[in-house]
Amino acid sequence: MNEAQFQTTSIQEISRDRVRGASELARRCLAILAEYARRLPVTRCGRPTPADMTELKEKLEAFARALQATRPSMAPVQNLVERWLGILGEGPEDSLEGARAHAVASAQGLTEESIRAVVEVGRHASGLVKPGQTVITHSFSSTMLKVFESLAERHFNCATIRAIVTESRPLLEGSTLASHLSKLGIPTDYITDAQMGLFAGNADMAMVGADSVLGDGSVVNKAGTYLLALATQDKSIPFYVCHESFKCIPRHPVDVELEEMDAAELHSADLTHVTTRNVYFDITPARLITGRITENGITKNAPLVV
């Protein structure tokens, strides 16, 4: 695979992925950038000229920007890649191989930092759930999976905690979470998204992941999250968002472009005058969020300090 083919394949992979959550996808971007840095065809013998160094950095930056642009709604994709670009600028200036190794190592370091953060989120969030309580969540989130893994560890007899999981149309990511919960031995009710209001009343709290946390404390997440937040507010049940800090982005809700995916995912009939819509995300305003749980602990929701 040449350089252009590698770029095209990678961009297609990231833009088409409907399975991985935002954090996982961001870490996949870093792995792709590390691989790209390894194989970039600017290797030469002897000391590189300033032009070679410029070419390496420009190519890495251009590809990183292209990857960012594939998933504009996903803060970690923006943030982790941005952090990587920042560290890239601090690399060695006198050795092409040194610069290349620095690019690879910094991608690996950020990935490890992100994974550690998610584990910490799980630890803090699971501490909120008491034996006998039920957690309702929406869609699939790798962070929420970590929360449930931490819950399964804390509660050796998982039958003492329960989960309610929505299927999350159109691609039913919730079924992935349900199969993980089955393996963890956590008793789970699996429901249609439409039953969320009904089942919110059976839960002690809602916990969801996030694709992005915006500057005003509102949260971009899989479409339906806003409905769950409304239902929990109406039933006086706390609503928590679990996310690593990389999910925060100092953007205003009106400036957020909510990604719309292929209408074919709904498998609806092709009808004159009827347009099938498939917007993947919605925005839950901060006023509906009881608190956010990050690697740094639990905080009542408040606008980010930018």
Next chain:
Amino acid sequence: MNEAQFQTTSIQEISRDRVRGASELARRCLAILAEYARRLPVTRCGRPTPADMTELKEKLEAFARALQATRPSMAPVQNLVERWLGILGEGPEDSLEGARAHAVASAQGLTEESIRAVVEVGRHASGLVKPGQTVITHSFSSTMLKVFESLAERHFNCATIRAIVTESRPLLEGSTLASHLSKLGIPTDYITDAQMGLFAGNADMAMVGADSVLGDGSVVNKAGTYLLALATQDKSIPFYVCHESFKCIPRHPVDVELEEMDAAELHSADLTHVTTRNVYFDITPARLITGRITENGITKNAPLVV
């Protein structure tokens, strides 16, 4: 088909029906009861004995009660059949054929009354929608279809009004409404239930049908209706329930049994510790309902006078 077979087949038809709304199903019950009255094997020559008359009425009443019991959440099934039983008691006492004919005619009369009521609901509701406005609805309702038919008549150029229709999992009844709207020429956005919150903001009002309207003014309707009501309240958009008066039932929400259907309708994987739930209805409290539109006109929501 003998009497017992006719009863069994009819009860299966009504209990398994997932396509017809509550009003349609209630009218179908009346048609079944009329057919049953026609074929009941108590026909004799000469004047009937008091025992024959008692047998006819007891059999009709027993079968009517069995039909009511198949769909406890559907007020029109309860109400129309109850009204029919009331009229039955006023029939002739001296002629078996007369009593039979009275049973058939009263079923037909009530059916026509119900159909006229739905047409009137459509007329009143469509009068609320101004050119250029968008109506969001949930699931399929024969009453809402009548509202849209009335809208299509009022607005000769249907492009001046728009609809947003949810698919309504698990069986996607919304797709049936979308295909009707396509034929009516009404531009329609077809969305997953999870996108309801997002798209409520694009609508000028929500209008839904009802399976039952309870004594405190709350409404039993397809699961997800409560979520739509919460979203419209949050977006300050009016939420109307369109229903014939036969939908009203003087029952308290806590006494309502919400029907749960076969979990297989979700086509979810069979997982240890995971229970697939398929509750078909939810209850929207009166405080979230702007007004109810019946054959008698539009009224602000208020508890029923029982």
